[in-house]
């Protein structure tokens with residue numbers, strides 16, 4: 001027998017919670033050392049979050065999640081070849097629509113993002129500060 005209730009069913013609440021959790025999942029940031037011959041020393045932080053310093057060998061990648069409940073920017077300070085390079089790896093204004101993964105390739109002259117359609121790091125219109 002089909003019973004139609006005027007009240008939301010437990011299933012409705014279950015589905016609502018599942019979709020809210022999915023919406024708040026946030027982004028994943030990947031940062032890959034493509035510097036060929038250099039170690040990449042990297043320190044990333046946001047207004048209220050601080051990831052420890054890490055050292056990446058060539059072709060190694062670091063990954064961290066971002067749950068952006070409020071507008072935020074994650075900036076990484078990177079050191080190679082005796083010089084500092086800064087990059088906003090995540091900016092909720094800039095990246096709010098990009099999707100759930102931001103995959104950076106750190107190269108000498110500029111950083112590039114992975115284009116998921118081509119599966120290549122061909123989005124290179126970025127620069128270090």
Ligand SMILES: *[C@@H]1O[C@H](CO)[C@@H](O)[C@H](O)[C@H]1NC(C)=O
Nearest residue numbers: 114115116117118119122123
């Ligand atoms: C990714 O590459 C495809 C195919 O070349 C291109 O059409 C698309 O605009 C690129 N994505 C972005 C975000 O530029």
Ligand SMILES: *[C@@H]1O[C@H](CO)[C@@H](O)[C@H](O)[C@H]1NC(C)=O
Nearest residue numbers: 094110122123124125126127
């Ligand atoms: C590259 O980025 C700059 C500034 O963000 C923008 O003005 C310019 O149109 C972009 N060039 C291309 C080819 O997307």
